[in-house]
Amino acid sequence: MEVVIAPAEELAVLAADAIETLLRRDPAAVLGLATGSSPLKVYDELARRHEQEGLSFARARGFMLDEYVGLPADHPQRYRNVIETEIASRVAWPAEQVHGPDGLAEDLPAACAAYEQAITDAGGVDLQILGIGTDGHIAFNEPGSSLASRTRIKTLTRQTRVDNARFFGDDVDQVPTHCLTQGLGTIMAARHLVLLATGRHKAEAVHQLVEGPISAMWPGTVMQLHPHATVLVDDAAASRLQLGDYYRQTYLSKPGWQGL
């Protein structure tokens, strides 16, 4: 696991560099897309590169991590719409190449199975962008999630609903109670995991993720088992890392050509 501690703007550039390198090598690469505030600066940077430097998403494929159950198709907080607004529409990404679990399906388990199949049929995810919840969840895999789980329906914790109430007019009752989410096993099958976290409120989750024992109680810790996982954090999110100085030193002495 590589840990990079840097200002948020620099982290966004690093993540965008990794995505750009991938897309230049394989224009039809498969990207895993996260919602939440953590990846927004990365999406801004990708939109800038699309506009100013011709970075193309015309052949790229995208798979979202998760989706709320039951939000109306036109709800602005439906993750499919968030991804459309924050990244897809800004880089002229053809809508039929961006996929998400169907939180409005009548048969939700069948929709989850179909989603897993679609990821497999696409050849798997090349690079998965991730954020982390204050309770350590990745995607919507709440504490207690099976470390081998696949896409399925989950119940959101009270903490996650409180955290996400800011997107619903600060009214926690408006936040859906259920979601569909890629499982931890699904996420672990991606070839490169790139997690972003900023702010002191993420410090404990980041400490557990990087340095804690692997446990379903901190679902992100499963990433310690991934052969290519990158954790991009700012000073505040890194403030509880026991080996912070070592990660800083390691990154400073890393050759520039190496990339993430």
Ligand SMILES: N[C@@H]1[C@@H](O)[C@H](O)[C@@H](COP(=O)(O)O)O[C@@H]1O
């Ligand atoms: N389902 C999303 C996650 O994919 C996200 O990583 C996390 C952190 O969100 P934020 O980046 O806004 O802190 O919580 C949300 O509930």
